[in-house]
Every structure is written in C-alpha cells, then in structure tokens.
Amino acid sequence: MANVSLKSIVKSYDGQTNVVDGIDLNIAEGEFVVLVGPSGCGKSTTLRMIAGLEDITAGTLSIGDCVVNHVEPKNRDIAMVFQSYALYPHMSVYKNMAFALQLRKTPKDEIDRRVKDAAAKLGITEYLDRKPKALSGGQRQRVALGRAIVRAPACFLFDEPLSNLDAKLRAETRAELKQLHQQLKTTSVYVTHDQEEAMTLGDRVVVMSGGHIQQAGTPLEVYGMPANRFVAGFIGMPAMNMIEGKAVQRDNGVGFVSDGIELPLTGKLAEHAKQAIGQKLGLGVRPEHLSLTSNDNNAPTINIDVQVVEMLGAMMDIYGTLANGQRILARTEARPVETNSELKLAIAIEKAHLFEPGTYGANLRCDPKGSH
Ligand SMILES: Nc1ncnc2c1ncn2[C@@H]1O[C@H](COP(=O)(O)OP(=O)(O)OP(=O)(O)O)[C@@H](O)[C@H]1O
Ligand SMILES: [Mg+2]
Known part of the structure; x- marks a missing residue:
C-alpha cells in the first residue's frame, strides 16, 4: 500500500x-x-x-x-x-x-x-x-x-x-x-x-x-x-434550491429579500449576510430542509404554488413556484397535498447557505480560514 x-x-x-x-x-x-x-x-x-x-x-x-x-x-x-x-x-x-x-x-x-x-x-x-x-x-x-x-x-x-x-x-x-x-x-x-x-x-x-x-x-x-x-x-439529490436575491439590513436584524419575499436570517448565516448587505446573493436550501410543519415555530416560511406532487413512499417531492416565479422543490414526509393550491413551507434556515453570484460563486459560510 x-x-x-x-x-x-x-x-x-x-x-x-x-x-x-x-x-x-x-x-x-x-x-x-x-x-x-x-x-x-x-x-x-x-x-x-x-x-x-x-x-x-x-x-x-x-x-x-x-x-x-x-x-x-x-x-x-x-x-x-x-x-x-x-x-x-x-x-x-x-x-x-x-x-x-x-x-x-x-x-x-x-x-x-x-x-x-x-x-x-x-x-x-x-x-x-x-x-x-x-x-x-x-x-x-x-x-x-x-x-x-x-x-x-x-x-x-x-x-x-x-x-x-x-x-x-x-x-x-x-x-x-x-x-x-x-x-x-x-x-x-x-x-x-x-x-x-x-x-x-x-x-x-x-x-x-x-x-x-x-x-x-x-x-x-x-x-x-x-x-x-x-x-x-452537484452534490445532493434532489439538487439544492437556489433563491436569488440580496441581503438587507432591517431594524430587528438581517433579512434576505427576493422579489416580494422576505426571510429573516439568524445565527451564523445572519453574521455572514451582514458582511454582504446589498450584494446579489443566492440562498441555497436543500429540498429536505423544507417541511410542511416545523417544530420550531420561529422558522421562516415561504409560500409556494404547488404544481406537481410525486409520491415516493414514506417521502414525497413537491414541485412548486414562489410568488416571483422561481421554482422550488421540497422533499417532505408523505401527506395528502393538493396540486394548484398554495402551501406554506418552513425552512430549516440554520442549514441554509448564502452564495455569491456566478457558476462557482463562493459559499459565504466557507471562509478561507475554514471556520464556519
Ligand atoms: N485522448 C484525448 N485527446 C484529446 N482530448 C481528450 C483526450 N481524452 C480526453 N480528452 C478531453 O479532455 C477532457 C477531459 O476528458 P476526461 O475523459 O478526463 O473527462 P471525464 O471527466 O472522465 O468525463 P466522462 O465522465 O465523460 O468520462 C474532455 O474535454 C475530453 O474531450
Ligand atoms: Mg471518464
């Protein structure tokens, strides 16, 4: 060897x-x-x-x-x-x-x-x-x-x-x-x-x-x-959702806005977003980090129009769009969901990422010193 x-x-x-x-x-x-x-x-x-x-x-x-x-x-x-x-x-x-x-x-x-x-x-x-x-x-x-x-x-x-x-x-x-x-x-x-x-x-x-x-x-x-x-x-299946928008400073903290949607950011994500206020960013959320209900009542939510639901057995994939037209895929526990209806999804925001623009846009949470 x-x-x-x-x-x-x-x-x-x-x-x-x-x-x-x-x-x-x-x-x-x-x-x-x-x-x-x-x-x-x-x-x-x-x-x-x-x-x-x-x-x-x-x-x-x-x-x-x-x-x-x-x-x-x-x-x-x-x-x-x-x-x-x-x-x-x-x-x-x-x-x-x-x-x-x-x-x-x-x-x-x-x-x-x-x-x-x-x-x-x-x-x-x-x-x-x-x-x-x-x-x-x-x-x-x-x-x-x-x-x-x-x-x-x-x-x-x-x-x-x-x-x-x-x-x-x-x-x-x-x-x-x-x-x-x-x-x-x-x-x-x-x-x-x-x-x-x-x-x-x-x-x-x-x-x-x-x-x-x-x-x-x-x-x-x-x-x-x-x-x-x-x-x-590339890594992770189904692929991570990418919501395009920018970080904004609000009186009560830092938020992420994308045409009509505003999400409060917390923890490390908020700290990194603070360094990039006003810049174009992508909010990366894995389909498995979206859920129909959240144990955390403070979890930020998004509303989607449900287009297609694919049953996988224990889990299901929900394909929908945000109010601004961006596509979202959620992988959640299987449950009856109507198509062509509006659905509220909770985001496990502590597992989300912020990326700079471009094909190889850097993850703000991965700074070169290696501390996340
Ligand atoms: N013998 C060769 N002569 C000229 N170009 C080559 C040669 N072999 C590979 N290439 C080119 O080099 C690049 C990398 O090829 P490579 O075979 O390493 O890709 P790969 O990552 O293994 O892709 P795949 O998943 O399709 O096998 C490609 O653009 C390919 O066209
Ligand atoms: Mg090859």
Whole structure:
C-alpha cells in the first residue's frame, strides 16, 4: 500500500487548453478517494495520469515516496479496473485472473492460492472455468475486480467500473466494493460522474469541474458545507434550491429579500449576510430542509404554488413556484397535498447557505480560514 500525491498536475492534449488545470491532492495510505464531476471535467484523464496511461504535462506525481512521472505503468504497482472490464475473451476466468501473476513468474501454487482466495471473496468460484462471454455483466465486472485484487497492488484505480450494470446490481456491487475495501484497505482512487456513488463509497469525495478541484472533503462535509454553487448543485439529490436575491439590513436584524419575499436570517448565516448587505446573493436550501410543519415555530416560511406532487413512499417531492416565479422543490414526509393550491413551507434556515453570484460563486459560510 502507498499514499498517492498529485502536486500542481496539469494535462493538455493539444498544447493549448488544460483539461486538467493544476490539481493538488494527497491521497493517504489506505484511503478510498472518489473523483466525481460532470462529463468532460477531467476525471479519467487524472486517473490515467496516475496509472501512467497518459503523459503528465506539468506537475509532480508520487506513489509512496517515489516520483513516478516517467515510470512505466507496469512498474507503478497499481491495478486499474475499467468500465469495459477489458477481460481477455479467449481465456477462462481463472486464466484472466492469473495472467498478470504468470507474467511476473509468481510460483504456481502461490498463483492458485491468490486466485482462489480472490474468487471466494467475490463469489465467483463456480465460474473459474468459464470464458467471460458465458458470464453476466455483473459477473464479468467481478472477474475484472478479481484480476486487480490478485496482484495485491499498492493502489487500485477504478474508472466508472459499475456504470454498465443495471441499477440494482450497481447498488449491490457498490456495497460489496466498500466491504472489500474495508477488508483489503488498499489505497483506492475511484472515478464516477454519479454523486450518489461518490457519497456512498468515498472516505473522501473530490468534486471536479473544468479541470479543477472545486472541493475535497468527507461526504458529510461536501454535502453539509459545499464550498461554492457548483458543489452545492452537484452534490445532493434532489439538487439544492437556489433563491436569488440580496441581503438587507432591517431594524430587528438581517433579512434576505427576493422579489416580494422576505426571510429573516439568524445565527451564523445572519453574521455572514451582514458582511454582504446589498450584494446579489443566492440562498441555497436543500429540498429536505423544507417541511410542511416545523417544530420550531420561529422558522421562516415561504409560500409556494404547488404544481406537481410525486409520491415516493414514506417521502414525497413537491414541485412548486414562489410568488416571483422561481421554482422550488421540497422533499417532505408523505401527506395528502393538493396540486394548484398554495402551501406554506418552513425552512430549516440554520442549514441554509448564502452564495455569491456566478457558476462557482463562493459559499459565504466557507471562509478561507475554514471556520464556519
Ligand atoms: N485522448 C484525448 N485527446 C484529446 N482530448 C481528450 C483526450 N481524452 C480526453 N480528452 C478531453 O479532455 C477532457 C477531459 O476528458 P476526461 O475523459 O478526463 O473527462 P471525464 O471527466 O472522465 O468525463 P466522462 O465522465 O465523460 O468520462 C474532455 O474535454 C475530453 O474531450
Ligand atoms: Mg471518464
């Protein structure tokens, strides 16, 4: 096992634009880090640079204590698992898993022990004699995982390994992968565009956009204290509501106004808003922080026109609009609600955020000194 360190890593394919634009990331020994972001943000490129499958344009990449910028992929002691499985079709499952060890001239009984051990861990023992084409997608992905495990590398690299599986199998395999990491504790870097996968798998989630890291933190940190509008919108499902308006000073405190709506701000949020009176801001409220009733009678409320109600079972999603036309989505406990009616929703204002304007507008609660 080893730590992996990226210092000011840059990648340009055409010598003009940087698709990875100065990434700094330290992945601790044994840590499971997930790179997540929209299509084209540079996740696979970053992973492929760690693997040695792409040249690094600038910066320093270290695995363990060694700078590996110019080390061949096969000498980096990493194992990569791809979305496409990349199995050898003419070889049996056993052979597929044993192949890399045979190349390394590992003794036969040692290979046998490792292959059987990995197969047992992954529940594929009964398929060892089959060819990949006689397996389902989920079974093939297990073989691909097995092939990585038998090598006992310093680091696993995963590029969207579950995206070819159907939703149920994806969720199951995800849980198994997590369990596997708890057993093996091998340093892992995992790429996905699925925020839910990132949140459930990662010890740490690295949110990328436009070749930059927007935020790196535990799942709870990126959910609870998103550094900017991009992270706020990307992490969390359904996405955070953003009410555009500005902070105002009133005799009795600080408020947030947005065309005909005024909400009193309290606590830390009020303190931060005070520094930005009169400026354009977005009030970010997660759908799950809106409720039909509140235990706190002083909670500020908004009125929405209910357009659509989607029952989810215990919970429901209410789609509506504010008087000023802005769309609002609330996820609340399921209860009969009429469409085309007006509904009062309480805001858990202590969990709300204020953001500066723009795609990457900063969260006022995340000041650079790190105190919230
Ligand atoms: N071999 C290549 N040559 C030129 N440009 C490339 C190459 N590979 C990737 N790119 C570009 O680099 C950018 C980042 O691509 P990358 O594959 O890293 O994105 P990604 O975050 O993995 O996206 P996805 O979620 O779609 O897999 C994209 O704009 C892509 O078009
Ligand atoms: Mg990719």
